[in-house]
Amino acid sequence: MAKELKNLTKRSEDYSKWYNELVVKADLAEQSAVRGCMVIKPYGYAIWEKMQRYLDDMFKATDVRNAYFPLLIPKSFLSREAEHVEGFAKECAVVTHHRLMNAPDGSGVVVDPEARLEEELIIRPTSETIIWNTYRNWINSYRDLPILCNQWCNVLRWEMRTRMFLRTAEFLWQEGHTAHATSEEAEARAIQMLDVYADFAEKYLAVPVVKGVKSANERFAGAINTYTIEAMMQDGKALQSGTSHFLGQNFAKAFDVTFVNKENKPEYVWATSWGVSTRLMGALIMTHSDDNGLVLPPHIAPIQxxxxxxxxxxxxxxxxxxxxxxxxxxxxxxxxxxxxxxxxxxxxxxxxxxxxxxxxxxxxxxxxxxxxxxxxxxxxxxxxxxxxxxxxxxxxxxxxxLEEIQQGIYNKALRLRESMTRPVDTWEEFKTEIEKGGFLLAHWDGTTETEEKIKEETKATIRCIPFDGDTTPGTCIYTGKPSARRVIFARNY
Amino acid sequence: MAKELKNLTKRSEDYSKWYNELVVKADLAEQSAVRGCMVIKPYGYAIWEKMQRYLDDMFKATDVRNAYFPLLIPKSFLSREAEHVEGFAKECAVVTHHRLMNAPDGSGVVVDPEARLEEELIIRPTSETIIWNTYRNWINSYRDLPILCNQWCNVLRWEMRTRMFLRTAEFLWQEGHTAHATSEEAEARAIQMLDVYADFAEKYLAVPVVKGVKSANERFAGAINTYTIEAMMQDGKALQSGTSHFLGQNFAKAFDVTFVNKENKPEYVWATSWGVSTRLMGALIMTHSDDNGLVLPPHIAPIQxxxxxxxxxxxxxxxxxxxxxxxxxxxxxxxxxxxxxxxxxxxxxxxxxxxxxxxxxxxxxxxxxxxxxxxxxxxxxxxxxxxxxxxxxxxxxxxxxLEEIQQGIYNKALRLRESMTRPVDTWEEFKTEIEKGGFLLAHWDGTTETEEKIKEETKATIRCIPFDGDTTPGTCIYTGKPSARRVIFARNY
Structure with a gap:
């Protein structure tokens, strides 16, 4: 082990390699035999269990209750919400058969062609569709609202490039799905859960986060608004650490979920969904650890x-x-x-x-x-x-x-973020500064077109339009058009 | 609700219908849009969460640690263990593609034929194969043993006839997988975990259970010995409520997992696996509830x-x-x-x-x-x-x-089981008595052939060869051949 430790790549040499090695050497996780899927080892899982426990308590304190919905979703459900299917159809695992049989040539087992499903099922990439199909039967009147459910489960998205904890085909997460009688109540719940995530990240993980709203381009597929907490890793890249979506009536309309309101009139139900995943493990590791290995904040360390x-x-x-x-x-x-x-x-x-x-x-x-x-x-x-x-x-x-260490680790991460967050005012400056990493506060004209051009040229994306910060209008660094306020640009994981 | 309640079918009229209705009316679970898969509603899930919490604490007290292994298993892994593939290949969901695409005719989404997987993946029906493939890299020497891992997860078995909680295609469970240096240690661990299950069932669920070993016919696919706890429902049928398997070196051989023993010689590793599932919810409901609805033992009730x-x-x-x-x-x-x-x-x-x-x-x-x-x-x-x-x-x-109620509920269930457990000595008596339900203590010649004939003629199976009870030899009720001891026959869920 002492020898192993010496072999850990230094962050300054290759941050990405340092991370990959650390995950394995610290016994957190390892690649499995299945492409893009990892094994979470007992020590890594013990950290995830603590995260689950604290988050679950925080959810329950806001009256959320856990439930469980099926892993498999009928293929046709995806198509019901136009943006949702665009977002997820291209990367989902499809179950087509329900039986294997011995190969006629005795070479092992093969798919039994007789056991083809009438309708293919997909492994949930997220559960809005199956849950809203279920909620239809739970909701008749405003008296049945709100519904505040969460589930802890596995989901699967067939990602082409994967990295342990940060982006894996299968990952563990929680997904909250709430149903409300009014738009205001739903939007308030979306923000309330974002606040829970931010509190959790800062108090337990000692990861300072910026709260804000995503640009249209970075929104969840099917959302009206996506709220996000963004953290900064030691290499200056952003890591989206949790999102909370105001879904409007999109899924209610897709699955015909209506309620009779207080005025005795039928109305579509208002929705939110919100989730954090084992990606938080990546945020935790990359925010604090050093060339000697993992650094865990005491509040989340399985052994303190x-x-x-x-x-x-x-x-x-x-x-x-x-x-x-x-x-x-x-x-x-x-x-x-x-x-x-x-x-x-x-x-x-x-x-x-x-x-x-x-x-x-x-x-x-x-x-x-x-x-x-x-x-x-x-x-x-x-x-x-x-x-x-x-x-x-x-x-x-x-x-x-221990409390001093917890605070110290948080302060250190906060200082780094503050030192690497700065305004930029010209396109030339933007191109130079983005190479140095960190968060750039820049004016943007508000269009998806400009956002995409900036991404093409610099690989920087809008991480969020922050809730706090400078709201002075200005002109877009790229087009020179009017800008309502500065937003945060960064390269990201 | 009061009206709803009146509509609950009486146990004496139709026990099976009473159960199905109760699960729905008490807000525990409901059928989903996906064949054989259920939605566990918040009230039902709250009970399952309590079960998880207590069991998890009990596992950890025996040095077991949680981990997480992939949902998907390469098809070829199943074939490695001959009995295992026989047991599970016929009922597994097969993932063949990793992408959907818009149908050329605009009718929705269809499977993208270009996105066929090189090797099909199955959704885990149980995880021995993927876990033992992983353990190969974790184990070199006897110093690496024992490994004591558990995972809480979903599994899927494409059952043709399903009933909520008792038998669903997807279900939630925990599966422990341990690796040991000696046969004795592995077998002792299998029995230790059976004892944990029995303690949990009796102290928390107030469900009295019989501990024993399964006959060869009822063994887990790939096990040397399967230990079981068997409960009796109010209609006299048995419910297998948890099993613990001594797997010998079968999976170590299938996945080439060896270790260097204390004598510095290579040896295959010894294994156990053990699991309980949301089926325990079925046991809980059917053991105690009555014509007015659910009866929950205080130790497991979310609201006491x-x-x-x-x-x-x-x-x-x-x-x-x-x-x-x-x-x-x-x-x-x-x-x-x-x-x-x-x-x-x-x-x-x-x-x-x-x-x-x-x-x-x-x-x-x-x-x-x-x-x-x-x-x-x-x-x-x-x-x-x-x-x-x-x-x-x-x-x-x-x-x-509350303690008095807990004990009272347990005693009532125990009295029922005792009153419905009796020896039978002739085949005629067996055929008459099995119609009345309950556990029959009968002599059996120890062959699978006889066991299967008895099952064909009476639908009764050997629930277990109990650890406790009468060990006097006798003659088989069916063949008249010598019998080492009485075993428990019953019809079962």
Missing amino acids: VVIIPIYKNADQLAAISAHVDPIINRLRELGISVKYDDAENRRPGFKFADYELKGIPVRLAIGARDIEEGTVEIMRRDTLEKHSAPLEGIAEYVATL | VVIIPIYKNADQLAAISAHVDPIINRLRELGISVKYDDAENRRPGFKFADYELKGIPVRLAIGARDIEEGTVEIMRRDTLEKHSAPLEGIAEYVATL
Whole structure:
């Protein structure tokens, strides 16, 4: 492992390669035998489980309830909403048969041609269609509204270029789907859930995000408005980390979902959908980690503290363990997850490197000498700084330190983003600055045509029209036409 | 709803119809637009979430960790294990294409013939193959063992006859897959997980189960031994509620997974797999519910107590609420989930019927008169008995009552099972008794041939060779040949 660690590519050499290697070396995930699909390993999954738990609690606090809808969607459902089918038909896995049979030549199994489905089914790329087809039967009157459902599930989009966590064919996510009696209520819910995502990203993942609305070009297929949280990775590229869509009445019309309103008149139902996925793992990894491996914010780390005894013989270990036991108990009382690694088959140096690679926020090392002196050696993973602290009251000290680390990691990411976010006012400047990475605040004339030309020439896209920030009008950097306000351009994952 | 309730078919009239109606009327699930796939509604899903949470904690207490493996499996993987492919090839959904296109005639979308996959993929019916293909890279030495992984996911088996929760094409489950250095350790793990399932079923679901081993005929496809927990439904039919398999080295051989043992020699790895699914919802519903609707054991009920104020005007409601608030707080302190339903648009009688249908274990009704007298009316759902209790100390009283109900529900189910479990000694007696339902303890000569003949003639199968019970040898009821011990025969779901 120590050798493995040395082999980690440096971020400055090849950021992309560093990321791919880190995902594997830190035991988070690996490629599977199926094109574009990954295996999420136990350590990676433990992080995802914590994300799920916190998000789920936050959803439920807003009265959302979980449900489960089918994996398979009749092909014809996709066609019902014109933009939706355009967005998803080109990348979906299609189930055409329901049986295999032994090959007549004994070479294994083949598809049984007799078992062809009458109508092909697609594996859900997202579930608006099957859910709105279901909601039709749940909604009659305004009294049945709102409906606030979420599901945690797998979805599949046949992407051509995949990268672990960032873009995989199959991925895990949650998708919320709400139904409302008024446009205002639906739009407010879309923004409410965006706020939940932003709070979660900042408080748990320590990933600062910009909240805003997407341009027409970047909208979800079938949405009226797509709200987004955008994070900045250490290489200055943007990562869209969560989206929340105001769907208007598009899906209600496609699936004929009406309700009788308070005035006793039939009306189409208003909708939102919103989702975050295992892509958040990518955001987490790329925002904080360094050339030594993963850096995990304490609030999301499955193991927050590791304690390593330094000993030469069984007596020393016993003496150390006797001192460590009450510390472990006290840490657990404080709600801190702690691992005591007294394994004899790995040397302390090896353990140090391994836990560094895995991003455990705080490491305590305790030797016979420390016991005598009543101290412990502490290393914080984010800064790699070591210092000594008294054993007395160490649990409370660590609890405070964890919060300090959480805040420190967030501040560091925020400072980087702020340092790499700047206004640009001319097309020449834009072309130069975009090469340096980061967020460019630029005027844009509001047309899809201009947006696409800028993308063609620079690979930069409009990440969002931010909720906050400068709203002074100006002129478009590309066309010189009037611009209502600056928007955020960046290259992105 | 009150009317709806009256329409519930009685168990004595048509048990099967009663079940199907109850699933829908209690808002647990409904059929979807996709053949054999159901929508699990929020109330049903809330029960499943509680099951997941408790089981997951129990798994983790035995050092199991969660991970995630791909949904799609290369077709050729199935063929690697001869029995496995026999077991699953005939009922699997096959993905053959990765793109749709607009129909040339504008009639919607059709499969793009250009986007045919080189090798077809199947949707996992279970994941032994993809997981053992992955484990090959994780295991080199005995030091890498054991591996103890579990995943919570969806699987799909193209069943021809489906029933909600009991047998659906897609279902949710967990599947544990462990890898071990010795046969003994693997077999012990398989039994350990069966014990976990049995404990969970009895302590949380209040479903008494018989633990045992399956006959060869009923084994999982690819297993050396399949262990099972079998429950008895109110109609006397058996429901297989969880299985744990000792897989020997079958999958290690199929996927070439070897390790270097302590003697420094290469050896194939030993395996187990074990799973429970949303089928447990069926077991839960069918074991306890009655003609008035669902009966939920308190330990698994999403809402354990509902409090309904009986009032004529806003002043009365305010007075009642003032008394109820501290009771709610105290109940929550005791870890009890409580709902206070003061909705004005539904009458108390309607609420009573609704919560009865939904199986809320305890209902408290409080009116102005109760406040004066310092009492509250309590109804327990399992017995439908009403009585009055003092408001003073009511939370503690309810906490005790919930435990009493939990135990009472379990005891009732156990008594039923015991009353419907009996030895039979002749073939004539067997044919008569099997029509009455229940578990028949009978001698069997140990051959698959005899087992199949008995099944043909009576639809009864061997549910298991129980761990406990009479082990006196005898003679087979069907062939008269020697029998090592009695086994359990029953008709089953």
